[in-house]
Amino acid sequence: MPPSNNHGARDPAAIVILTGAGVSAESGIDTFRAADGLWEQHRIEDVATPEGFRRDPALVHRFYDARRVAVQRAEPNAAHRALARLDAEWRGDLLIVTQNVDDLHERGGAKRLLHMHGELLSALCAACGERHRWTGPLGDGPACPACSRAALRPDVVWFGEMPYPMERIYRALQRCDLFVSIGTSGAVYPAAGFVAEARASGARTLELNLEESEGSALFDETRLGRAGELVPAWVEEVLGAEEG
DSSP states (O other), X not given: OOOOOSSSSOSSOOEEEEEOHHHHGGGTOOOSOOTTSEETTEEHHHHSSHHHHHHOHHHHHHHHHHHHHHHXXXXXXXXXXXXXXXXXXXXXXXXXXXXXXXXXXXXXXXXXXXXXXXXXXXXXXXTTOOXXXXXXXXXXXXXXXXXXXXXXXXXXXXXXXXXXXXXXXXXXHHHOSEEEEESOOSOSXXXXXXXXXXXXXXXXEEEEESXXXXXXXXXXXXXXXXXXXXXXHHHHHHHHHHHO
16 A cells, blocks of 8 residues: 555645554564563563562563563564665655664654654663663663662553553654554553554555454454564555655
């Protein structure tokens, strides 16, 4: 589905892309939640909530320290590289909003990018609120470089916390001509509501996914398959239509 300018005032069209775990799965990054409700053999409540962190910070730090190591060993796949190509070549507005906390979009070359659920390679100080690039462990209690207090935690948005820059995301959704959801389950809000927000603004909607999501009925078109195959083909289609 090449984009079309529904709003008339902008040429070329504005695109918002939402990516989820399915984009990084082909790089060896486990998807967020298995059918049994566990995340890498842990209950979501234990490793992805503020309450779980207060209850057992050592467990949460071990969990994210291990994931931080795994992410740095992974490599961007064809889907990441294709979206980076679109970012570089698309002349219109473009925003990639990712639910993923890995840095594979960046390493693939994407620049017009927002991490709505935070970043694994970042640490947040609960005392002063500063964020710091962080590639090593947090479980040994390193002090915050800004305020010198040992209050660092993973800079990841947990259940019960507000995702990052939501105002900017909603502004982009209200102005876009095409909304594309890639590799998401359609089960986690507020991201699951983005397609309805885009449709309400008159945008066309496209889903690229391994299987139909919970919100597939809201999309104008759904294409099923591996992200590493679907995304490069779609990007080629979009850029070819622009050239034509």
